[in-house]
Amino acid sequence: MNKRIVLITLLIILCSVGIYIYKEYNRKPASLNNLPAVLNINADTLISQFALNEAEANKKYLGKVISVKGFINKIDNQQDTLLTILLGDSLLSSSVSCLMDTGYIKLKKVFTPGTQITIKGICTGYLMDVELNRCVVE
Amino acid sequence: MKKHSSVLLFLLFFSVTLVAQKKLFTKTGTITFNSKTSIEKIQAVNKKVLAVLDVANNKIEFAVLIKGFEFEKALMQEHFNENYLESDKFPKATFKGKFDDTNFTILAEENKTVTVNISGSLTLHGVTKPVTAKALITTKNKTVSAASSFTILLSDYSIKIPAVNKNNVNNQVQININLANLQEMK
Numbered sequence: 001m002n003k004r005i006v007l008i009t010l011l012i013i014l015c016s017v018g019i020y021i022y023k024e025y026n027r028k029p030a031s032l033n034n035l036p037a038v039l040n041i042n043a044d045t046l047i048s049q050f051a052l053n054e055a056e057a058n059k060k061y062l063g064k065v066i067s068v069k070g071f072i073n074k075i076d077n078q079q080d081t082l083l084t085i086l087l088g089d090s091l092l093s094s095s096v097s098c099l100m101d102t103g104y105i106k107l108k109k110v111f112t113p114g115t116q117i118t119i120k121g122i123c124t125g126y127l128m129d130v131e132l133n134r135c136v137v138e
Numbered sequence: 139m140k141k142h143s144s145v146l147l148f149l150l151f152f153s154v155t156l157v158a159q160k161k162l163f164t165k166t167g168t169i170t171f172n173s174k175t176s177i178e179k180i181q182a183v184n185k186k187v188l189a190v191l192d193v194a195n196n197k198i199e200f201a202v203l204i205k206g207f208e209f210e211k212a213l214m215q216e217h218f219n220e221n222y223l224e225s226d227k228f229p230k231a232t233f234k235g236k237f238d239d240t241n242f243t244i245l246a247e248e249n250k251t252v253t254v255n256i257s258g259s260l261t262l263h264g265v266t267k268p269v270t271a272k273a274l275i276t277t278k279n280k281t282v283s284a285a286s287s288f289t290i291l292l293s294d295y296s297i298k299i300p301a302v303n304k305n306n307v308n309n310q311v312q313i314n315i316n317l318a319n320l321q322e323m324k
Contacts, residue, residue, distance in 0.1 A: 025211070026211060027211065027213055028211065028212055029208070029209070029212040030212070058229055062229060063205055063219070063226065076166065078166060078318075078319070082166055082185055097165065123205075124203040124204075124206040125203040125204075125206075125229045125230065126203075127165070127186070127203065128165060129165070131203055131206060133205075133206055133208070134208075
């Protein structure tokens with residue numbers, strides 16, 4: 001009787017470990033719709049922080065989910081495969097470049113330059129622009 | 139007649155210098171990489187590659203953010219960033235190189251494809267190594283695009299594969315670069 005209980009317990013543990021490993025292995029990157037932003041910031045402030053001291057800004061923002069508020073200065077829609085919304089003062093040489101979640105391409109939502117918007121994304125760093133990935137509109 | 143030919147000469151000269159002074163760029167180039175073993179296939183894509191093609195000086199430069207690589211599986215992406223590429227410490231990869239062939243008159247022609255040889259240095263994971271590759275440059279519908287593909291060894295860039303993953307991750311990784319619709323830099 002005792003042996004049976006031990007065996008069943010072991011089997012349950014083994015099964016749950018197996019299920020956990022399987023689920024963890026096949027886990028998809030989480031949608032940003034379900035992740036809260038760790039901080040809110042204005043687009044122009046973010047750009048100037050990266051332009052002034054990239055290493056310092058990297059420490060603050062790299063890999064973090066951030067929510068950026070700013071004016072749309074350009075929309076780059078490449079053959080419906082890649083939708084990028086650029087935020088910030090169009091007179092500056094840099095923008096916050098938000099690569100939108102692929103779901104937004106299908107949505108065909110209309111974005112208008114000059115309007116203010118808040119976009120949540122993962123900050124991946126700074127090239128010519130401050131780059132945000134997997135962005136969603138807040 | 140003399141006047142005409144000088145105008146023609148001027149025009150010819152002007153159009154050639156126009157081509158020669160061109161700097162082309164894109165902020166939305168694509169890099170994919172593949173690592174394949176009998177057990178596992180690992181693939182990732184980065185759609186925000188910055189590339190500048192300096193035609194006048196035969197130079198080409200790339201920069202890409204490591205955290206911008208997207209994997210199908212979240213766990214792979216986390217391991218890639220934390221254990222392999224250490225993207226908090228080394229957020230960027232860059233390539234600086236030159237075209238070994240210097241004939242860019244193709245850029246003025248329509249519907250042409252040429253193969254060029256590129257040599258330069260790739261900086262990845264804080265290590266810089268020489269790389270050579272062939273690239274295809276195509277002109278079509280008044281746009282210029284470029285593509286290249288080469289392989290690197292992870293061990294060259296001090297990227298360690300943990301013993302437990304030896305059979306899942308190939309030391310040899312294929313890298314494909316695609317730059318569509320290069321724009322003229324103003």
